[in-house]
Amino acid sequence: xxxxxxxxxxxxxxxxxxxxxxxxxxxxxxxxxxEEFDISRQAVYDNIKRTxxxxxxxxxxxxxxxxxEKRSExxxxxxxxxxxxxxxxxxxxxxxxxxxxx
Amino acid sequence: xxxxxxxxxxxxxxxxxxxxxxxxxxxxxxxxxxEEFDISRQAVYDNIKRTxxxxxxxxxxxxxxxxxEKRSExxxxxxxxxxxxxxxxxxxxxxxxxxxxx
Numbered sequence: 001x002x003x004x005x006x007x008x009x010x011x012x013x014x015x016x017x018x019x020x021x022x023x024x025x026x027x028x029x030x031x032x033x034x035e036e037f038d039i040s041r042q043a044v045y046d047n048i049k050r051t052x053x054x055x056x057x058x059x060x061x062x063x064x065x066x067x068x069e070k071r072s073e074x075x076x077x078x079x080x081x082x083x084x085x086x087x088x089x090x091x092x093x094x095x096x097x098x099x100x101x102x
Numbered sequence: 103x104x105x106x107x108x109x110x111x112x113x114x115x116x117x118x119x120x121x122x123x124x125x126x127x128x129x130x131x132x133x134x135x136x137e138e139f140d141i142s143r144q145a146v147y148d149n150i151k152r153t154x155x156x157x158x159x160x161x162x163x164x165x166x167x168x169x170x171e172k173r174s175e176x177x178x179x180x181x182x183x184x185x186x187x188x189x190x191x192x193x194x195x196x197x198x199x200x201x202x203x204x
Contacts, residue, residue, distance in 0.1 A: 010163035061112035062166075068204055075197055082190045082197075091193065092184055095177055102170055 004055040007064045016051045023048055067101060074098050106157040109166045118153045125150055169203060176200050 005020050012020070022028040022036070030048075034041040059065055078094045107122050114122070124130040124138070132150075136143040161167055180196045 008164075011160075058113075062110075062164075064164075064166075071204065072201070075201055079194060079197055082194055085190075088184045088187075092181060095181055095184075099174070099177055102173065 001052060001055070003065050004059055007068070008055050008058045008062075011058060012051060012054070016047065016054075019044060019047050020051055070101050071098065074101070103154060103157070105167050106161055109170070110157050110160045110164075113160060114153060114156070118149065118156075121146060121149050122153055172203050173200065176203070 002024050005024055009017055009020075019033055022033050023030070028036070030041050030044050033044045037044070074094060074097060078091060078098075081090060081094065104126050107126055111119055111122075121135055124135050125132070130138070132143050132146050135146045139146070176196060176199060180193060180200075183192055183196065
């Protein structure tokens with residue numbers, strides 16, 4: 001959820017973003033967030049659950065996290081290949097795969 | 103606009119997506135789309151203008167197109183570097199830059 005929040009934070013409202021940040025990044029409890037904003041614990045819970053569902057839906061549509069992970073893995077493989085003295089052709093072919101991910 | 107549509111199409115409604123696709127990909131005129139869906143030319147125009155604004159706003163928030171272009175440029179540079187017999191260290195440093203784009 002932290003990673004999804006990272007990728008799609010810009011699409012959330014300020015309030016959604018604030019609650020998520022306190023809950024997931026600053027490790028506040030629902031009760032602490034409720035107190036901070038003078039609302040019910042249930043309201044905080046509902047907001048966070050709705051936001052989580054939104055983030056999952058954005059990921060199902062845009063797949064930013066999944067694509068990021070695939071790119072990262074390929075870049076790590078390329079670095080390893082270079083360290084193991086891969087041929088230019090091998091590196092070139094991995095670059096082709098990287099381009100195809102987009 | 104074609105590229106923005108490509109990146110954010112999954113976030114549009116079916117109707118928005120259909121109008122945009124006919125207008126930008128299939129080169130239909132506003133009048134032809136209006137006729138096809140039996141609505142006014144003005145309604146088609148308004149819908150497409152609103153969708154364009156949404157796509158611009160998504161790009162301003164997520165920057166998928168801009169990041170894609172930067173990655174593509176860097177991959178092209180790496181391919182050129184490999185063809186010019188760049189050292190493994192040079193390729194490695196370009197891979198580091200690629201990772202930092204994400």
